[in-house]
Amino acid sequence: DKGNHRHFMEKEIYEQPEVVSHTLSHYIDFAEGRVKLDSAQIDFANLDRLAMSACGTAYYAGLVGKYWFERFARLPVEIDVASEFRYREMPLTGRMAALFISQSGETADTLASLRYCRDNGLTIGAVVNVRESTIARESNATFPTLAGPEIGVASTKAFTCQLSVLAALAMIAGRARGTLSAEDETGMVQALVGAPRLFNEVLQSIQPQIETLSRELSRFKDVLYLGRGTSFPLALEGALKLKEISYIHAEGYAAGELKHGPIALIDENMPVIVIAPHDRHFEKTVSNMQEVAARGGQIILITDEKGAAATTLETMATIVLPEVNEIVAPILYALPVQLIAYHTAVFMGTDVDQPRNLAKSVTVE
Numbered sequence: 001d002k003g004n005h006r007h008f009m010e011k012e013i014y015e016q017p018e019v020v021s022h023t024l025s026h027y028i029d030f031a032e033g034r035v036k037l038d039s040a041q042i043d044f045a046n047l048d049r050l051a052m053s054a055c056g057t058a059y060y061a062g063l064v065g066k067y068w069f070e071r072f073a074r075l076p077v078e079i080d081v082a083s084e085f086r087y088r089e090m091p092l093t094g095r096m097a098a099l100f101i102s103q104s105g106e107t108a109d110t111l112a113s114l115r116y117c118r119d120n121g122l123t124i125g126a127v128v129n130v131r132e133s134t135i136a137r138e139s140n141a142t143f144p145t146l147a148g149p150e151i152g153v154a155s156t157k158a159f160t161c162q163l164s165v166l167a168a169l170a171m172i173a174g175r176a177r178g179t180l181s182a183e184d185e186t187g188m189v190q191a192l193v194g195a196p197r198l199f200n201e202v203l204q205s206i207q208p209q210i211e212t213l214s215r216e217l218s219r220f221k222d223v224l225y226l227g228r229g230t231s232f233p234l235a236l237e238g239a240l241k242l243k244e245i246s247y248i249h250a251e252g253y254a255a256g257e258l259k260h261g262p263i264a265l266i267d268e269n270m271p272v273i274v275i276a277p278h279d280r281h282f283e284k285t286v287s288n289m290q291e292v293a294a295r296g297g298q299i300i301l302i303t304d305e306k307g308a309a310a311t312t313l314e315t316m317a318t319i320v321l322p323e324v325n326e327i328v329a330p331i332l333y334a335l336p337v338q339l340i341a342y343h344t345a346v347f348m349g350t351d352v353d354q355p356r357n358l359a360k361s362v363t364v365e
């Protein structure tokens, strides 16, 4: 049932404040203001490496998770798309664990990667949405995303719930490894606790501007997404979402890679969507935007109040979000990215919930 919504995808986008909050409450003690250590059945303190794998959007969630595990828990992460991971013959040692991410819990390549790690004796954790799935069953520890059934082929609420679980797990690992101070933990927990209410406000406030922008975007054949740090996986996710449902060709790049090739494509016919909260990467990303502007490229900037105040560049649109803790940023920035894809596809008249050639769950390799 779509309720008042035109598509399941739209309904699922608007469900995010609620399902993210529900998911977070599984891993975070809101009253205590700390993560629930016993919600992790992985001995993070004694690991020297974590292997991660997934496909598509779940892989991008994992990429954000890598930044978090390395930054907050000082735990090195090896991550790869499952179709590569399963054949890489990655050397695995006793002090590693493996973490797989899957909405459906049935993705063939992810499952094969899991079995490779299990056969090599690793402890297996899985972030899954479907709790009775094969991937959940074959894992030692399951970390549920409480997103509820996701019907739209383009993943939205599963992604933000995956990010929520990974944020909590990175904090749990950070506490277990003694690399995350109680003060930082409390600050991040507070930010996460306040996030769902903020998401509600943002979804309402940005919607009209994104509709206008999406009407313009629907005239283009190519779109480039750029980001640095945890905004880089968001750029990849933005490009995937747009191509999946609007069929507009889109690419996501690490902003620093611009000069290494994609800058050759910049002209007035390829809008560049820059995901750039005012974080420690902001200045660098601004200089990439200047390079785009100098070549006649049109910029759509997604930033926060501080970032908007700090740039004087002319943009096609600037979407301004509230300033948030760095652990909340990727979850918050997923919202405009999803809405841009959604509204652009609606203008193009495509089958948003059931895009051509795609299946919700890819159970063959």
Ligand code: M6R
Pocket (backbone or CB within 6 Å): 055, 056, 057, 058, 059, 101, 102, 103, 104, 105, 106, 107, 110, 153, 154, 155, 156, 241, 244, 358, 360, 361, 362
């Ligand atoms: O069920 P899974 O999370 O394992 O699925 C992984 C991908 O197939 C999935 O995220 C796909 O990329 C979506 N269509 C993205 O919107």
